[in-house]
Amino acid sequence: MVVGGGITGMQSALDLANSGFKVYLVEKTSSIGGRMSQLDKTFPTNDCSMCMISPKLIEVAKHRNIEIITNAEVEALEGEKGNFTVSVLKNPRYIDIQKCSGCGDCVQACPVELSNEFEMGLNTRKAAYKRYPQAIPGAVAISKGARPPCKLTCPAGCNGQGYIALSSKGKYLEALNHIKQWIPLPAAVGRICHHPCEQECNRGDIDEPLGIAPLKRFIADIVREKRKDGSLPPEEKPVIDPTKPKIAVIGSGPSGLTCAYDLVKHGFPVTIYEAASKPGGQLQWAIPKYRLPKDVLAADIQDIINLGIELKLNTPINDKLSLKDLKDQGYKAIYLAIGAQKSRSLPIKGIELPGVSLALDFLRDVNLGKEIKLGKRVVVIGGGNVAMDVARSARRLGASKVLAVCLESRPEMPAHSWEIEEAEEEGVSIHNSWGPTEIIAKAGQVSCVVFQKCTSVFDKDKKFNPSYDPSITTSIDCDNVIIAIGQATDQSVLSKAVRVKTTGGGWLIADPVTLATDEEGIFAGGDGVSGPKSAVEAIAHGHEAAVSIERYLLGLDLREGRVKSREEPAPIPEGEHARKHRIRNNRILLEKRLTSFDEMDLTYSEEEAKAEAERCLNCGLCSECLQCVAVCQAKAVDHLQKAGHLTLAVGSVVLAPGFDPFDATIKGEYGYGRMPNVITSLEFERILSASGPFQGQIRRPSDGKHAVKIAWIQCVGSRDVSCGRDYCSSVCCMYATKQAIIAREHESTIQPTIFYNDIRAQGKGFERYYESARTRFNVRYINSIPSMVKELQKNHNLLVEYTSETDGRVQEEFDAVVLSIGMVPSASTKVLAERIGINLDRFGFCATHETDPNVTSRPGVYVAGAFVSPMDIPESVMSASSAACLASQEIHEVRGSMVTEKTYPPEKEITEEEPRVGVFICRCGSNIARVVDVPAVLTYAKTLPHVVHAEENLYTCSTDTQDKIIKAIKEGDLNRIVVASCSPRTHEPLFQDTIQEGGLNKYLFEMANIRDQCSWVHATHMPQSTSKAKDLVRMAVARAITLLPLHQSRAEITRRALIIGGGLAGITAAQAIAAQGFEAVLVEKEKLLGGNLRRLHYTEHIADLQGLLATLIAQVESNSLIKVYKGAEVKSLSGYLGNYVTEIVAGGGSTERIEHGVVIIATGGVEYKPTEYLYGKSPGIITQLELEKKIVDRDALVTDAKSVVMIQCVGSREPEHQYCSRVCCSQAINNAIKLKELNPGREITVLYRDIRSYGMHELQYRKAREMGVTFIHFDVEKKPEVTQEVGKLTVKVMDKTLGKELLLNPDIIILSAAIRPQLDAEEFASKLKLPLTQDKFVMEAHMKLRPLDLVNEGMYLCGLAHSPKTVSESIVQAKGAVSRALTVLSQPYLMVGGIVSVVDSEKCAACLTCVRSCPFDVPHINEEGVAYIEVAACQGCGICASVCPRKAITLQHYSDEQVMAKTAVLVESAVEK
């Protein structure tokens, strides 16, 4: 198992899978690719990171033996080395990977915008997303958290986030349909709902809750408007099945309407019986028009009735038409939604007087538009919402003084606070804590009400039980009294025949979950059951009743799965949320409110609604609006997916969880997070990227302005004890340099400045790159770390304060500042380490040992990449291969046992047949079909010559289409297949596999890329895009006709590795090969094994290197699988991958012939013999290696030395040797520490250009300084001068920091001499035809992703031959090289031939053009005097075929005829036009 799908994990997985193992690749995000996929370009070659990684992604995706497990994490690891059981938690993706074609239709439909973590938050992505276009797996994923509080709070379960997200994108119809699932009366409820959702809205904790209800109203209103003008279609009507049982609903209030709505949508015939003359219940009669205009309500209700519901008005259910009668009429189920229509009265004196009325009667009269005569002063008794409605209606009817008097204190009042406030605005005065005792009349008319003081409303048990102080009374003069103290049901609906139980208070009794009454087939809900409650609560009952009734009628269990458990609502999403105040509905003027019943609040305008909707925080991430489900033609979306657990048996584990970028907010002085133009280096990568948020333009975040002056600040979160990150992150100097170069390449006006501590360009080719940045690209490097960044407020430019070597303290203004943030172990790795049981170091990196950098503290668990310590891409790749080598070593005996190989039916013979072409044209969901007229292309394809079958497919890559293709081949006797879809790069292997299953040779296949090259790039030019698609199909068919079957053959492999060079790298490699059960031949030119290691004695953590070496040599020499030749040299090498033959001249001059399948080059390097600084002229001037020996030998020269000067970069970083020797800084530091330990009083001064103690070596650098070692910085222009007079040494050095010249008189001078390639490197390279770098080190196949491979297939590279490196790095490389070699040695055979070049010897003139042009050195002139190309060695690049002047060479599958066939038909059509 490989944990982590970044470049490291991918490489480990590929090495393991390619050497015969089954690999589970576990990745925590939705796709593999890791950090590398986020990078723009890579140093030092400036290759595009994505271009490099994407073929790897595809290779992993297509590999039969790699199983990618995404959205997953390791939970536990049990068992032991060779026999582990891993528990893996697989989080839901909400997309079926098998079905998803990655077309992106759902992404387009998704209305939710979330911060885009791939783009480092610089823009947004959808909740349905692909991390990046090339992501593997190519399937979309959906981000989903807990459900949002709005949805969880709504009694009816209405999903606020869903419809708000849809309306923010202008998808009003979709939004309305979404609402109507829960709220069938959207315009009415949007106006009058008491919106408990808004109280819980997370936005309320930031500023103000969202206008969830007003948005609902807006959506309902705008859709109604657009339906009126015909711009939106009317609501679809359900098909009612008359054979289904009939249902009666009693009452047309919100509850009854909802129940009827749900049932009719499910095809049931429904009749609503309404006693009143109009439908709507309390919405119709109790709620005043200024809150809910009756035409709005009528329209909502009409929409429901129109679905096919029978509404019987003026039809009360009572003794005349009883429930029993209904049953007898054939209604199989009845829903009682009778409401609470009656006002309660008061048992006080005077209640019967004229001028006293009950609230609901009053409101009903008002709503009926009856003429109501009110006096000037009106007393309303009650403190609930109805009382407020009454009081406010009274004001509108002309009462000049309206007093609402209630028992409750102000905070106890049951009315909503906003209702009370609005009433007060309208002049209603509220009088709290008074209870009425009597209404007094004068002349038969009400004249005043007497009240007594109410001391408490509720008793100890919080029950309504008012107590009074009769000694305190007051009386209020008035002309009218309206009683608004409560409601009751009208029970006349119940009869003796049908008995529904009621409570003492007169409420119907129904089961709280199912709403079933104790009467068979009768259900009850709404206010009639619950007492007066809100409309949404009544609606919630309506839904539940509908569910129960349907279940009842189908004979299902009513209760199953309906008792809801409490769900924890989603919290506020992470990240910054700017404060934005809620947009209020506009309101008509107060004067108008007091004189009319016109609607008080106005609907949002579209702009207001959009702005308000965009305030939504999308707490649930995915809004569950289900638009994705609606658009997905592959039916791949599954919102019900749950997390699952996998248990996997594995032999070993490789951990490659990568790193996180350092959190730059920790370094608060640089203002990241506060100052928009201070960005991190990873953000800058995305800004540079052509596919990034600014399409590769160097714009700054604050204003999108092109940044000209850009500063980089190095070591942010590296080499910094203050934030616990005292190691060096190794890569930042180079990536900053690269970013500066690339920025300049994008816009030559950009002025980059890099503020640094030391420039650490220690890798292969880095120094030259750094030099080019300084000299060719004018990147300004300033050796100072700024203390602080300040921001100017007017233009958001940044002031950087630093100390200049020449000008002292300087403040400089920049357009943008990039923080070169370091690497820290991923946050999740600590948990991972605990679960797996491995040790970490104090920073959280994996604890490893210098000699075994890939071995963790738990046997059988290995580690690779940046989890070991900070490293760049090539080092990660090497580390990955090395870990793979270790992971397979223990289990090498089972190699190949789980590998799956596919068998195909016998191939059909077609050479004699006429071409019969089958064309398959892909719609790619709507990805192609949206732009390209696919049916037109299909019709056209059918007219093309030799096309005998053509069809279009929704997704040509889907499994069922593969079956269709096979069937078509068989039934139509097809012998050529053309697919017009996407890129052959990703999909050709799939289709080739399919036609092989159909019995065709895989080369009888051709593809036309009508997605990338038509619908994507010409999305706005539909006709032209279709015409181009036709052209591409015609060309593909023309070529297909000319295609011929090709056959590959098997070639045997010599399972033996030749290792050239017996130093540490060679020995390690030989051992690793043997440990995998293969033979190794180790050739060393010296008489002894060990190479440079013989001159090394200790490292930071290894005390006795010589002891280690002796053990290694003994092991190698006694291993029966390893044959060692000492004092032997390679004379010649011939053959090719899998079958090399090498002649060596062994010790006694005898020649030996060795057959082998692979070669590992480990020829090493040498220490430079300095010619400068008087080396060799004085016994006191020695190199670091010489010093090491003298320290170990306790040589008096060293033990007596009281002062020591070390000079760095001797022979390194010079114009003629422009590379850094990488190890000398750490070596000097280690030796200085040793010297200090031997004699703490001794003075040690290190003269340096940049201290390059990268990675954990930095800790030693700090230690040396703490021990008192002095470091003096000199400039290459002013190198130190060494003089000697009468045995006394003097060093003159210009201290760059002090700006002063210093004179030192050391006893000894140590020169940190460069590492050079072997002196015979060129001669050796020419013998093996190895490419060399400018510096004569062996050149790898690719600097970044193939650091251990040579272009020459079957040859691998490790150790100093590659470039200078440490003991630890040599070990990693050697094991890595073996891992690469194993991918060949472990194959059962090699497949050769196919797309290779063949020579027509008749035509060959032996001109040598091909011999000279081939980058792989394959063609040569044979004994017959003509060019010969070895099939097994040819790479199929076609260069020879294109350069051959006699056209004697043909690249099979790309013959002239085949290429010309395409161009011919293209030109043909142009001529026709």
Next chain:
Amino acid sequence: MKVSYYPGCSLDGSAREYGESIKTVTGVLGIELEELPDWTCCGASSAHVTNDGLASALAVRNLVIANKIGRDVLVPCAACYLRLKSAEKELKSGKQIEENPGKYSSNIHIKHSADFIWEVCGEKAIREKVQKPLEKLNPVCYYGCLTTRPPQITDAKDPEDPKAMDNILKSLEANVKSWSYKTDCCGGSLMLTHPELAKKLVGHLFDMALEAGANCIVVGCPMCQSNLDTRQKEIMQANGNRYNVPIYYFTELMGLAFGSMSVDKWLKKHLTDAKTLLKQQGLL
């Protein structure tokens, strides 16, 4: 709610308006200040540069009193705050200090006035009391050094970008400007020894406040206030720029927004005209 109050020397003297305005606004917010009985010098003025032991002992003595009472201590002066926090850290680290009889294991918190009002009273309580919103006021908040640095002593949550006063002023509806100079040195301790340098530092603060679009500076430290308030003319003469930047204690502006009648009295004590701006905006 009751809280212990350590005014320190300046709140009864040079920064009397700060002391009075704190009492007023905490009163409005329902906080009862109980002056520490028998409090003495915190050791900030001369002890901490001359005698470490005395400096600790003075602060510890006050902490011991506060500890006995057992309530959080509200400290308006930044220098007092730092002295008391330093002493608190010493005590908590287990250092033996003569004035401290027992083991210091208190749960009382030392709070600077701005942090206290923001963290304990909170946004809602402040907003509720606003009668005159300061909508047209464009302040920058200046925190100086002692309430935030060194963070291991002050326990400042965000020492590079403290926010308590900004948040309070925003709750008063003021149009608070961001700037990068919240904690830059005002040269307070150098005004007597290196006046030219100090004036340069203060002048730079004025320049940057104006660059940020501010029309006044809000502080929560008597030293900062006096340093910024007293020498504007001299600095103008020195650098040739024109300033007339009122320097308000944040509590004065809270009092103003809360409708306190004493604002006029407080502002009279300022040397740089602090009233014209407010009058122009109809706030006074």
